[in-house]
Amino acid sequence: MPEKINQPAGPAGKEERSLNFLEEIIENDLKSGKYKSIVTRFPPEPNGYLHLGHATTICLNFGLTKTYPGYTNLRFDDTNPVTEETEYVESIKEDVKWLGFEWKNERYASDYFDQLFEYAIKLIDKGLAYVDDSTSEEMAALKGSPTEPGRDSVFRSRTIGENKDLFVRMKNGEFPDGSRTLRAKIDMAHTNMLMRDPILYRIKHAHHHRTGDKWCIYPMYDFAHGQSDSIEEITHSICTLEFVPHRELYDWLIEKLEIYPSRQYEFARKNINYTVMSKRKLLQLVTEKHVQGWDDPRMPTITGLRRRGYTAESIRDFCERAGIAKRENIADIGLLEFCVREHLNKIALRRMVVFDPLKIVITNYTGGGEVLHSENNPEDPQGGVREIPFSNEIYIERDDFMENPSKKYFRLAPGQMVRLKSAYIIKCEEVIKDADGNITQLNCTYIPDSKSGNDTSGINVKGTLHWVSLKTAISVEIREYDRLFKVEDPTDEEGDFKEYLNPDSLKIVSTALAEPSLAKAKFDDRYQFIRKGYFCLDKDTSASRVIFNRTVTLKDGWAKETKKG
RNA sequence: UGACCCAUGGUGUAAUGGUAACACAACUGAUUUUGGUUCAGUCAUUUAUGGUUCGAAUCCAUAUGGGUCAACCA
Numbered sequence: 340m341p342e343k344i345n346q347p348a349g350p351a352g353k354e355e356r357s358l359n360f361l362e363e364i365i366e367n368d369l370k371s372g373k374y375k376s377i378v379t380r381f382p383p384e385p386n387g388y389l390h391l392g393h394a395t396t397i398c399l400n401f402g403l404t405k406t407y408p409g410y411t412n413l414r415f416d417d418t419n420p421v422t423e424e425t426e427y428v429e430s431i432k433e434d435v436k437w438l439g440f441e442w443k444n445e446r447y448a449s450d451y452f453d454q455l456f457e458y459a460i461k462l463i464d465k466g467l468a469y470v471d472d473s474t475s476e477e478m479a480a481l482k483g484s485p486t487e488p489g490r491d492s493v494f495r496s497r498t499i500g501e502n503k504d505l506f507v508r509m510k511n512g513e514f515p516d517g518s519r520t521l522r523a524k525i526d527m528a529h530t531n532m533l534m535r536d537p538i539l540y541r542i543k544h545a546h547h548h549r550t551g552d553k554w555c556i557y558p559m560y561d562f563a564h565g566q567s568d569s570i571e572e573i574t575h576s577i578c579t580l581e582f583v584p585h586r587e588l589y590d591w592l593i594e595k596l597e598i599y600p601s602r603q604y605e606f607a608r609k610n611i612n613y614t615v616m617s618k619r620k621l622l623q624l625v626t627e628k629h630v631q632g633w634d635d636p637r638m639p640t641i642t643g644l645r646r647r648g649y650t651a652e653s654i655r656d657f658c659e660r661a662g663i664a665k666r667e668n669i670a671d672i673g674l675l676e677f678c679v680r681e682h683l684n685k686i687a688l689r690r691m692v693v694f695d696p697l698k699i700v701i702t703n704y705t706g707g708g709e710v711l712h713s714e715n716n717p718e719d720p721q722g723g724v725r726e727i728p729f730s731n732e733i734y735i736e737r738d739d740f741m742e743n744p745s746k747k748y749f750r751l752a753p754g755q756m757v758r759l760k761s762a763y764i765i766k767c768e769e770v771i772k773d774a775d776g777n778i779t780q781l782n783c784t785y786i787p788d789s790k791s792g793n794d795t796s797g798i799n800v801k802g803t804l805h806w807v808s809l810k811t812a813i814s815v816e817i818r819e820y821d822r823l824f825k826v827e828d829p830t831d832e833e834g835d836f837k838e839y840l841n842p843d844s845l846k847i848v849s850t851a852l853a854e855p856s857l858a859k860a861k862f863d864d865r866y867q868f869i870r871k872g873y874f875c876l877d878k879d880t881s882a883s884r885v886i887f888n889r890t891v892t893l894k895d896g897w898a899k900e901t902k903k904g
Numbered sequence: 905u906g907a908c909c910c911a912u913g914g915u916g917u918a919a920u921g922g923u924a925a926c927a928c929a930a931c932u933g934a935u936u937u938u939g940g941u942u943c944a945g946u947c948a949u950u951u952a953u954g955g956u957u958c959g960a961a962u963c964c965a966u967a968u969g970g971g972u973c974a975a976c977c978a
Contacts, residue, residue, distance in 0.1 A: 356918095357917090357918050357919075357926090358918095359917085359918095363920085382978090383978095384977085384978050386977090386978085416978065418977095418978080419977060419978075421977090422977075422978090474976095475975080475976055478976080479974070479975090482974055483974070484906090484973095484974050485906060485907070485973060485974060486905060486906045486907090486974095487906085487974095488906095489974090516976085517976065519976095520976055529907095530906065530907040530908080531907065531908075531973075532907090532973050532974055533973075535974090538975095538976055540976090541976035542976080543976080557976095559975095559976075559977085559978090560977070560978045561978095563978095564978080580909070580910085580971080580972075581971095581972060581973090581978095582978090583908065583909055583972070583973095584907085584908065584909090584972070584973055587908095605909085607910085607971095609916090612915085618978095660916080660917085660927060660928075661916060661917080661927095661928095662916065662917045662918085662927095663917090664910095664916085664917065665909075665910065666909095666910050666911065666970095666971095667909095667910070667911095667970070667971060668915085668916065668917090669915080669916090670915070670916055670928095671914090671915050671916070671928070671929070673915085673928065673929060674915080674916070674927080674928050674929085677927090677928060677929090678928095680940090680941095684940080684941065689938080717936095717937095717938085717940095717941075718941070718942095747939095749939080750939090758937055759937090760937060760938070761937070762937095764937095791937065792937090794937090800937085801939090802937095802939080803936095803937045803938060803939095804938090805938075867938085867940085869938050869940085870938050870939080870940070871938090893938075893939095893940050893941095894939095894940065894941090895939075895940085896939045896940085897939040898939085899939090900939075
């Protein structure tokens with residue numbers, strides 16, 4: 340019978356959660372005594388930046404060894420020197436750390452090149468591998484197809500001695516790229532194409548980011564990954580569904596090499612709607628400048644999400660809630676947004692920023708102004724308060740006024756009253772327009788005894804608006820991000836996926852005015868601009884320009900209401 | 905005209921032969937100095953057909969639908 344594991348669900352208490360299929364396998368392995376502890380690994384290829392799909396894998400592999408005894412290695416699968424770079428190694432390490440995980444050992448498949456070479460010799464000695472001089476075209480022609488068996492290469496019958504001599508000479512650099520390969524001798528008629536004498540080694544006279552020019556032959560994925568797992572005594576080697584057919588070869592090689600029997604398990608990768616998640620496509624967006632870089636806040640990369648203001652906690656929470664299974668799926672980006680809102684609601688400092696300012700003069704407010712106080716976070720009683728200056732000239736949001744309001748509109752309108760957040764109730768007395776009929780200013784009166792926290796006016800108003808005082812407001816730039824694509828699954832549409840990019844995925848607001856406390860905004864702080872959304876300082880901020888990224892909007896019930904018409 | 909994998913509300917996951925559930929989304933309402941938050945509630949699910957069984961989402965068969973496999977990529 341499956342058992343429930345107790346997962347601490349915050350300080351409040353424990354929550355019961357059912358097991359996913361991998362946890363179930365592991366519990367059974369632990370219970371049966373097959374293993375006393377487990378070893379997993381996260382095996383990225385250093386040829387791109389990590390994205391949300393990797394986050395699922397990272398949370399899974401590292402999460403498993405948090406729940407169960409054991410540890411997780413970080414292993415770079417660097418067997419193709421042509422596409423791999425140190426830049427990517429560094430970014431991957433930074434992203435994993437930022438997500439909140441620690442690896443036990445930092446390893447590289449290239450650490451094992453000597454061992455792998457010995458394994459290849461062993462296979463040759465057992466008559467289970469041969470050197471093939473066929474070109475890739477010839478090899479493809481002999482490979483058959485999923486529905487037709489392949490045929491043996493003429494080189495398949497070489498002697499062990501001949502194979503060994505040739506393989507050593509391949510290693511010694513005697514042959515040009517592409518001229519020969521080492522192949523496993525399995526079965527050219529196998530129903531699994533991967534078992535039709537798969538290539539184990541190919542010749543590439545290329546500089547490797549770690550081994551330099553030591554090697555000119557490099558192992559293929561199938562002859563490196565499983566063997567690396569085995570060398571590290573990985574107990575549960577977890578990968579995505581497209582590797583299911585590789586498992587047969589994975590097991591065959593372990594058996595023939597007589598090495599530690601790591602086991603491969605596959606789960607369905609997490610796709611997310613309104614974005615793309617393949618390294619190739621993300622790279623295209625970067626190189627063709629559809630976005631500004633790997634860390635563009637619209638990118639589903641870890642670095643992009645970080646710059647956008649997503650917290651590691653919210654991403655981990657998303658992975659946990661989305662769960663894992665074996666069926667193809669497309670998760671709703673709305674769930675990620677829910678997770679980040681939930682976290683940010685607890686930690687974000689409340690501030691007031693007017694994006695599209697409309698001037699208000701409070702005609703009966705005399706004197707130079709005063710300093711009011713407002714809570715930093717209503718969700719956090721210990722969060723304290725900040726000072727906000729108030730005066731007779733302020734700005735409100737242009738959409739917070741409507742000359743001819745509908746019945747359900749409870750913001751400012753001629754003759755109507757609203758509260759200014761943490762300040763007074765005001766009433767709109769007069770609308771001032773320019774020659775073209777555009778509203779340029781509102782003249783209002785305020786209710787002196789309605790001061791926030793001290794309201795003896797007895798007046799109840801439905802709407803509360805954010806505002807900034809004219810003289811003390813600071814100018815800031817706001818970058819509002821929206822989904823990168825306008826369709827749920829851009830790869831499933833006709834034509835090129837880039838035709839479905841959302842042209843409005845970035846909107847820059849340069850007219851915004853912020854309360855003065857934001858002049859001291861910090862990179863690590865998260866902000867909620869009241870009634871607007873969650874924001875964080877962008878790295879492009881300079882002494883002359885303060886820039887905020889919108890992480891996510893607030894849930895907007897009014898927008899829904901207005902859409903209903 | 906092959907092999908392998910998969911199929912549960914709109915979405916993502918549970919239920920491991922014994923009352924189909926949780927979260928998100930959506931929708932009502934209450935509270936609210938953020939049309940936010942919070943709270944209460946509503947809606948909605950086993951691809952199909954057979955079989956085994958007292959009893960099937962679960963086991964078996966067939967069908968259907970989706971996915972993967974013919975890089976010297978991983």
